[in-house]
Amino acid sequence: MTPSALADVQQARSATPVRVAVAGTGYWGVNHVRAFAALKGAQLVAVVEPNEAARQKALGLAPAARGLATLEEALAAPDIDALVLATPAVLHAQQALAVLAAGKHVFVEKPMALSIADAEALVAAAAVAKRTFMVGHLMVHHPVMRKLDEMIRDGSIGEIYYVYATRVNLGRVRKDENALWSFGPHDISMILHLFGMVPDRVSAQGHGYLQKGVQDVVFVNLDFPDGRMAHIQLSWLDPRKERRITIVGSRRMVEFDDAHPTEKLRIYDKGYDRPPEFTEFAQYLTIRQGDIHIPRVDTTEPLGLECRHFIQCITDGTEPLTGVREGLAVVRVLAAAQRSLDAGGTPFLL
Ligand SMILES: NC(=O)c1ccc[n+]([C@@H]2O[C@H](COP(=O)([O-])OP(=O)(O)OC[C@H]3O[C@@H](n4cnc5c(N)ncnc54)[C@H](O)[C@@H]3O)[C@@H](O)[C@H]2O)c1
Incomplete structure (x- = not known):
């Protein structure tokens, strides 16, 4: 040793x-x-x-x-x-x-x-x-993410089809980082965690309205090797504060709204079912308009959980959930998105 x-x-x-x-x-x-x-x-x-x-x-x-x-x-x-x-x-x-x-x-x-x-x-x-x-x-340390992990594991979301995230407000304007590098790591890390894989194609478009060359508003698209996709909207130049990620799955649709003081997670039992037998094409897919469930989730402050995880990993010698390799994966996506931004939205392969 x-x-x-x-x-x-x-x-x-x-x-x-x-x-x-x-x-x-x-x-x-x-x-x-x-x-x-x-x-x-x-x-x-x-x-x-x-x-x-x-x-x-x-x-x-x-x-x-x-x-x-x-x-x-x-x-x-x-x-x-x-x-x-x-x-x-x-x-x-x-x-x-x-x-x-x-x-x-x-x-x-x-x-x-x-x-x-x-x-x-x-x-x-x-x-x-x-x-x-x-x-x-x-955000990967947020208690709602643990609930989402559980729902992915037990199959209640089903197959994740696509995800979109919105992180906007009229907020702190930075001069050394654009909205992509300032806000993007939160949503990219959550999406990589939810999909359990990294995208193979990234594109981004944005604009610097307040400072030339520092994009205040950025739209990012991620394409995954299995055909799934994610979209992220990032801005500090927006009338509303939104911190929302929506996951559309084959069995349920889920909305994680971190700006909501109490109802952070909404689970929609909505989607399309395929009946076992059908005679007409119109019956091939039937809409399911089920209940909306707002479960109680742990209200512990995410920062406290994140700091506790760091100490736990040191004492146990275990790899953090957001360790250096995960950090590299997020930087790869950010760098590809920045290349695409600089090239006016051309997609880049990772
Ligand atoms: N996790 C989150 O939700 C979250 C939120 C906001 C900011 N951040 C991140 O936190 C970091 C800091 O952001 P901020 O908004 O607090 O910036 P800030 O500019 O308010 O604070 C940075 C501080 O670092 C100090 N500093 C500069 N050089 C130093 C040095 N060599 N050694 C020690 N201190 C030094 C500065 O004096 C300043 O007080 C950034 O990486 C930012 O992206 C994370």
């Missing part, structure tokens, strides 16, 4: 918490600070943030943690086992490589990297480092 594997086993057997630092405590990182500060099995020991005001704000949420101004200080600290990177996307790949090289576990916010080459370098480095590598594909 290698020393790092032995260290993992010892950590798993001991009741000592995983010592975590959160790097980047801006708009999103403070949520990680809050979540890890409250998480059983983890000890938030530091926040890493160059901006003094942002660092102080984060420390206000985690008074037991210490403040550091640079990632290098955290990498050199022997009392930090794992780093959460909620820094600007342009820094993710380089910082995640540095965390692995320092022998620490890493949780990197989406998008994991901004190019396929960088994402592949992370897969290779994670294999050598033998540390836990998790990507912040939050």
Whole structure:
């Protein structure tokens, strides 16, 4: 057994918490600070943030943690086992490589990297480092996704025909990332998870209305090797806030509406049935207009579940649901969609 594997086993057997630092405590990182500060099995020991005001704000949420101004200080600290990177996307790949090289576990916010080459370098480095590598594909950790997993497993959705997702609002305009790279990882990771495979053809169209060259509105199409398809609409320039994914299956149709405060999942017993016998072509398919069911789903905050999964994977030595390979698959789709965007919508093969 290698020393790092032995260290993992010892950590798993001991009741000592995983010592975590959160790097980047801006708009999103403070949520990680809050979540890890409250998480059983983890000890938030530091926040890493160059901006003094942002660092102080984060420390206000985690008074037991210490403040550091640079990632290098955290990498050199022997009392930090794992780093959460909620820094600007342009820094993710380089910082995640540095965390692995320092022998620490890493949780990197989406998008994991901004190019396929960088994402592949992370897969290779994670294999050598033998540390836990998790990507912040939050929606895959949503309790509604567990319910959908169950429905796919027990056959109640039937064969998934197609999926479409809408992630739009009048929201935070970014200048370094377009709506594809900012919002797309959420829906792409959910769709890859639901289909259990990666698309082989991707096309995208979009436009930058507010800033030239930074698309505010993007429409993405994914074609899968077995003929199934998915469509994603992404925008921060829209009158309504929508966070919806619709799954059309052979037995049921399902709508996951994450913007709804309570009724996040609707199951439509609707579709077409094929009667065993028919005499006329018009009878070949009969419409089924069944009930609409709104099941009770776990209301635990997805971010808390995601952070707990990271700690669990470190202590058990298991591969995260959103590990580095899944991160690479999502980056491949994003990169193909970006190529298509740049080419005015031409489809690209993966
Ligand atoms: N999972 C989600 O739902 C979700 C939501 C929003 C943002 N995000 C992701 O979180 C990441 C951060 O986004 P944001 O909106 O919080 O951006 P932000 O600009 O508000 O925050 C980034 C922070 O990182 C700090 N920073 C810059 N360089 C640093 C360094 N070298 N070391 C440590 N800190 C550094 C900045 O000072 C800033 O405070 C992005 O990757 C974004 O896509 C995820």
